[in-house]
Amino acid sequence: LVDGPLAGRHAIVTSGPTHEPIDPVRYIANRSSGQQGNAIATALAGLGARVTFITGPAITPPPLGVTVVKVETAQEMLNAVTSALPADIGVFAAAVADWRMSEAATGKIKKAKGEGPPSLTLTENPDILATVSQMSEGRPELVVGFAAETDNIVENATRKRERKGCDWIVANDVSEGTGIMGGSENAVTVIDANGAESWPRATKDDVARRLAQRIAEALT
Numbered sequence: 001l002v003d004g005p006l007a008g009r010h011a012i013v014t015s016g017p018t019h020e021p022i023d024p025v026r027y028i029a030n031r032s033s034g035q036q037g038n039a040i041a042t043a044l045a046g047l048g049a050r051v052t053f054i055t056g057p058a059i060t061p062p063p064l065g066v067t068v069v070k071v072e073t074a075q076e077m078l079n080a081v082t083s084a085l086p087a088d089i090g091v092f093a094a095a096v097a098d099w100r101m102s103e104a105a106t107g108k109i110k111k112a113k114g115e116g117p118p119s120l121t122l123t124e125n126p127d128i129l130a131t132v133s134q135m136s137e138g139r140p141e142l143v144v145g146f147a148a149e150t151d152n153i154v155e156n157a158t159r160k161r162e163r164k165g166c167d168w169i170v171a172n173d174v175s176e177g178t179g180i181m182g183g184s185e186n187a188v189t190v191i192d193a194n195g196a197e198s199w200p201r202a203t204k205d206d207v208a209r210r211l212a213q214r215i216a217e218a219l220t
């Protein structure tokens with residue numbers, strides 16, 4: 001057992017993209033690499049927390065020293081999170097697909113001559129962060145969400161924090177040219193009930209360590 005300020009605490013971390021099947025061979029996905037989620041799980045474990053790491057199909061392999069639960073879809077991710085509760089800390093770093101097919105095709109969708117492309121009917125996925133944040137019973141003591149924004153970062157993230165009901169939002173600028181999406185560095189603004197705090201650009205590992213430290217201070 002690891003010693004540290006988070007010893008005896010359970011943290012759930014979601015990470016990576018989700019894949020939403022269109023048919024047996026195709027899916028809807030996004031460019032999340034899972035690096036920031038990996039780094040957060042590692043940093044929390046480093047401070048002594050027991051970490052359940054719930055990850056979609058990310059390119060980056062999951063870290064060591066945590067319990068790994070692999071999922072594909074948003075619905076599976078929500079089920080895995082619910083099954084992993086209770087927890088003291090929830091950090092929701094996954095890039096969950098907003099939509100899934102209303103009904104995924106059971107056979108490969110064929111390209112039929114003269115018929116043109118198929119139209120895909122989509123349904124909204126459950127919002128895992130909002131679901132956990134708004135639990136009336138068994139809500140983790142501290143719930144942290146992420147917000148990938150391209151403009152009006154503080155304003156949008158502040159509204160997102162209120163809408164979802166989480167305690168903190170870690171907002172990052174994923175505009176083209178920042179190299180943040182898929183890169184090894186991040187520049188974040190942490191938003192809580194008291195306002196916004198911008199951190200200098202640093203490696204995702206350093207951002208994760210600083211966040212884990214802030215989490216430990218908030219709980220003790």
Ligand code: C5P
Pocket residue numbers: 014074092093094095096097098125126127128129130144145146147148
């Ligand atoms: O609404 P938006 O996707 O920008 O919110 C981002 C935050 O919400 C992230 O913390 C993400 O992990 C979480 N989220 C979620 N389930 C969804 C969509 C987003 O947990 N279906």
